[in-house]
Amino acid sequence: MPQAASEKSKRASRPSANRFFQTTLQQYRDLTNETLLADIPTGGPPYLYDLVSSYPLRAGKGLRSALCLATCAALGGDIRKALNTAVAIELLHNGFLIHDDVQDESENRRGAPTLHREHGVPIAVNVGNATNLLALQRLMENRRLLGNQVSWRVMRETERMMATSLAGQALELGWIRDNVCALTDKDYLQMCLRKTSWYSFIYPMRVGALIATGRDLGASDFCSLGWYVGAAFQIQDDLLNLSGDYGTYGKEIGGDLLEGKRTLILIHLLKHCTAKERRRLIAFLALPRNQRTNDGVAWIFDRIQHYGSIEHVRRIARQLVGAALLEGVTAFRDVPDSSDKRFILEMILYVAERDR
Amino acid sequence: MPQAASEKSKRASRPSANRFFQTTLQQYRDLTNETLLADIPTGGPPYLYDLVSSYPLRAGKGLRSALCLATCAALGGDIRKALNTAVAIELLHNGFLIHDDVQDESENRRGAPTLHREHGVPIAVNVGNATNLLALQRLMENRRLLGNQVSWRVMRETERMMATSLAGQALELGWIRDNVCALTDKDYLQMCLRKTSWYSFIYPMRVGALIATGRDLGASDFCSLGWYVGAAFQIQDDLLNLSGDYGTYGKEIGGDLLEGKRTLILIHLLKHCTAKERRRLIAFLALPRNQRTNDGVAWIFDRIQHYGSIEHVRRIARQLVGAALLEGVTAFRDVPDSSDKRFILEMILYVAERDR
Numbered sequence: 001m002p003q004a005a006s007e008k009s010k011r012a013s014r015p016s017a018n019r020f021f022q023t024t025l026q027q028y029r030d031l032t033n034e035t036l037l038a039d040i041p042t043g044g045p046p047y048l049y050d051l052v053s054s055y056p057l058r059a060g061k062g063l064r065s066a067l068c069l070a071t072c073a074a075l076g077g078d079i080r081k082a083l084n085t086a087v088a089i090e091l092l093h094n095g096f097l098i099h100d101d102v103q104d105e106s107e108n109r110r111g112a113p114t115l116h117r118e119h120g121v122p123i124a125v126n127v128g129n130a131t132n133l134l135a136l137q138r139l140m141e142n143r144r145l146l147g148n149q150v151s152w153r154v155m156r157e158t159e160r161m162m163a164t165s166l167a168g169q170a171l172e173l174g175w176i177r178d179n180v181c182a183l184t185d186k187d188y189l190q191m192c193l194r195k196t197s198w199y200s201f202i203y204p205m206r207v208g209a210l211i212a213t214g215r216d217l218g219a220s221d222f223c224s225l226g227w228y229v230g231a232a233f234q235i236q237d238d239l240l241n242l243s244g245d246y247g248t249y250g251k252e253i254g255g256d257l258l259e260g261k262r263t264l265i266l267i268h269l270l271k272h273c274t275a276k277e278r279r280r281l282i283a284f285l286a287l288p289r290n291q292r293t294n295d296g297v298a299w300i301f302d303r304i305q306h307y308g309s310i311e312h313v314r315r316i317a318r319q320l321v322g323a324a325l326l327e328g329v330t331a332f333r334d335v336p337d338s339s340d341k342r343f344i345l346e347m348i349l350y351v352a353e354r355d356r
Numbered sequence: 357m358p359q360a361a362s363e364k365s366k367r368a369s370r371p372s373a374n375r376f377f378q379t380t381l382q383q384y385r386d387l388t389n390e391t392l393l394a395d396i397p398t399g400g401p402p403y404l405y406d407l408v409s410s411y412p413l414r415a416g417k418g419l420r421s422a423l424c425l426a427t428c429a430a431l432g433g434d435i436r437k438a439l440n441t442a443v444a445i446e447l448l449h450n451g452f453l454i455h456d457d458v459q460d461e462s463e464n465r466r467g468a469p470t471l472h473r474e475h476g477v478p479i480a481v482n483v484g485n486a487t488n489l490l491a492l493q494r495l496m497e498n499r500r501l502l503g504n505q506v507s508w509r510v511m512r513e514t515e516r517m518m519a520t521s522l523a524g525q526a527l528e529l530g531w532i533r534d535n536v537c538a539l540t541d542k543d544y545l546q547m548c549l550r551k552t553s554w555y556s557f558i559y560p561m562r563v564g565a566l567i568a569t570g571r572d573l574g575a576s577d578f579c580s581l582g583w584y585v586g587a588a589f590q591i592q593d594d595l596l597n598l599s600g601d602y603g604t605y606g607k608e609i610g611g612d613l614l615e616g617k618r619t620l621i622l623i624h625l626l627k628h629c630t631a632k633e634r635r636r637l638i639a640f641l642a643l644p645r646n647q648r649t650n651d652g653v654a655w656i657f658d659r660i661q662h663y664g665s666i667e668h669v670r671r672i673a674r675q676l677v678g679a680a681l682l683e684g685v686t687a688f689r690d691v692p693d694s695s696d697k698r699f700i701l702e703m704i705l706y707v708a709e710r711d712r
Contacts, residue, residue, distance in 0.1 A: 047533065048526035099485065103478035122459035122529050125481065129455065130522045136492075137515060148504060159493060166486045170404035173478050177403065 018353075021346040024339065028069050028086075029062025036087045040134065047119060051127045052134065054118075055094045058110035058250075061356070065090045067347065068204035074332065074340035077212025084145055085154060085207050088138035092158075095131035096165070096199070098124055103173070104259050105289060111250040150214050154207050161203040168194025176260045179286050181270055181278075185316070188264050189231050197230025205344075225331055228324035233351040235317040238263040239310065240355065242301065248356045257297045260285050264316065268309040269300070277303060317352045324348045374709075377702040380695065384425050384442075385418025392443045396490065403475060407483045408490065410474075411450045414466035414606075417712070421446045423703065424560035430688065430696035433568025440501055441510060441563050444494035448514075451487035452521070452555070454480055459529065460615050461645060467606040506570050510563050517559040524550025532616045535642050537626055537634075541672070544620050545587050553586025561700075581687055584680035589707040591673040594619040595666065596711065598657065606712060613653045616641050620672065624665040625656070633659060673708045680704045 036056055041049045065086035072082040100106070101114040102124050108114060116124035139158055142151035171191050175183065205222040241256045242265065256263055270278060281303075284296045304310060325348050332341050392412055397405045421442035428438040456462075457470040458480050464470060472480035495514055498507035527547050531539065561578040597612045598621065612619055626634060637659075640652045660666060681704050688697050 044523050045527040045530055047530045048523060099481050103481050120533065121477070123526070123533065125455050125459050126522060126525050126529060129518075130526075133515070133518050133522060136518075140511065140515060143508070152499070155496065159489070159496060162485075162489050162492075166482060166489060167400050167404060169482050170479070170486075171401040173482060174401055174403045177476065177479065 071208030202226030384422035427564030558582030
């Protein structure tokens with residue numbers, strides 16, 4: 001793909017910044033993941049806690065927990081106090097992925113079969129619930145670590161994040177179910193805010209800050225920053241799903257089109273194609289998933305290239321990164337420079353450059 | 357069915373006790389259900405909170421929340437303080453049913469299509485999660501109603517109940533997945549303790565008592581009582597699934613056999629049939645669900661009748677009711693007589709007599 005090549009050369013142009021980001025990310029990821037795996041119960045019947053470790057053992061990015069720890073540290077907090085919450089964040093993320101894979105009928109996750117493909121939907125739904133329960137237990141453990149007040153605030157942030165994520169998920173599933181095709185870029189970005197940005201960026205930063213300062217946050221703290229960076233992250237995910245490398249990306253390429261996902265790319269295509277193409281596209285999206293063919297996907301991919309939808313969406317992602325950077329620099333202006341502050345600002349650049 | 361007829365005549369033999377129980381149950385159910393429905397958010401995208409009310413609007417039994425309220429009242433507590441928790445109990449039950457129906461591929465619930473049959477698995481999984489979130493929100497609301505200490509204890513009871521239920525569910529799903537056939541009555545009763553008894557009986561009584569007294573409970577309070585009554589309840593459910601009336605029971609008859617559920621009835625049959633029949637039965641259970649035929653189910657049903665498995669299991673249910681009654685009378689011996697105490701003791705008799 002020409003796009004992938006141009007991304008690669010861009011990444012190569014600032015190798016040391018990228019190396020710093022990746023090294024720090026890996027340190028935080030290892031710390032969180034080791035604690036997460038060590039805390040999974042070992043008893044109980046088969047097909048429960050033994051499978052909770054399944055996705056965490058396939059190296060994920062660990063971005064969300066790292067962001068929580070880095071925000072806590074950048075604001076002068078003790079990351080040992082945030083580690084428990086960072087583990088909860090990764091557990092919630094993995095529980096979400098297990099259910100999301102069932103919902104999307106995804107085939108692969110992190111380079112291996114999805115949990116429901118390996119063990120069936122019934123067990124996958126149960127393991128997803130068990131993963132969420134372990135997260136709740138970790139958050140309850142905060143009471144001992146952080147005291148009544150702060151642990152309660154973290155719990156309330158968690159509840160708000162869950163409500164927001166479920167609404168985002170419902171919005172996206174509703175679009176697919178009702179074959180909604182009259183969508184604008186704004187609709188997509190609103191959906192991103194709820195489905196991706198809140199749980200992946202806003203929530204980790206907010207709870208990291210809460211644990212560092214112990215003070216109640218403003219209702220909108222970190223929200224613009226998290227929204228923009230989350231939207232850029234989601235767009236990059238949509239792009240990788242179309243043109244990434246399976247070995248690196250770990251999910252089936254083109255899966256979003258088979259699933260009928262309303263990506264910004266698809267919204268651009270729907271807006272710019274001919275009336276006849278639009279009818280064909282809408283008819284494809286109206287089919288049940290198992291009747292959508294690879295030929296249909298190939299035709300859509302051809303039209304996407306024809307109408308320059310990928311370049312258009314890449315431009316929007318770059319604008320979002322710029323907006324996020326402005327928010328990030330502003331939010332952390334009064335915070336002393338540190339490697340954690342640098343990590344957070346580098347993270348903003350990373351989301352639209354990543355290849356997995 | 358001769359069994360159904362004999363059950364009916366037994367119920368008719370103590371009509372006023374049964375009328376008292378049903379009237380009280382209905383009062384508690386209406387109180388809880390009205391509060392539950394009034395508290396469901398009205399905003400948000402479609403296919404989320406609009407569907408959370410779907411199962412609660414189909415009149416359920418309301419047994420679990422009524423048990424919580426009655427236990428609270430019988431022990432001198434104010435049921436207005438327990439109502440919020442009673443609502444959470446019903447929400448958790450409904451969230452569990454939504455996911456359970458997906459897991460079992462059930463077709464009907466409370467006399468209408470299951471949620472995933474109406475709206476697809478993706479939306480059903482999401483609505484199940486949203487229902488659980490609303491329950492968590494109710495439990496967090498307890499902090500204002502019951503104070504820090506008691507609300508925290510209720511939360512810990514909830515976490516313990518969830519862990520137990522997920523383990524019970526995993527145990528049952530694992531038996532189906534691995535086609536485990538060498539099971540004893542004891543295995544079944546252990547599974548019941550975790551899957552049914554804890555969340556349906558032990559947990560509601562424990563939190564009702566907690567809210568009434570504010571005191572920490574002993575680790576095993578209400579556990580034997582709840583176990584026995586829950587096992588009798590589950591056995592009656594298994595029996596209704598085989599020989600109930602769809603219009604009253606509300607689920608498809610014979611569904612457990614199609615799903616490969618390890619009921620006490622099936623365990624009895626596996627133990628008493630000939631080696632040849634056992635091989636045929638095990639081969640049937642080894643099939644994927646969609647390859648299990650109605651002819652196969654009819655053959656198993658014939659063998660169940662031939663070997664008297666239903667009568668055997670009905671006898672065990674009666675023994676369990678006796679044991680539960682002894683535990684109930686003992687547990688509430690020092691509690692002053694009241695209509696709520698009477699309701700709880702009547703409930704023990706009801707579970708093995710119910711037709712829905």
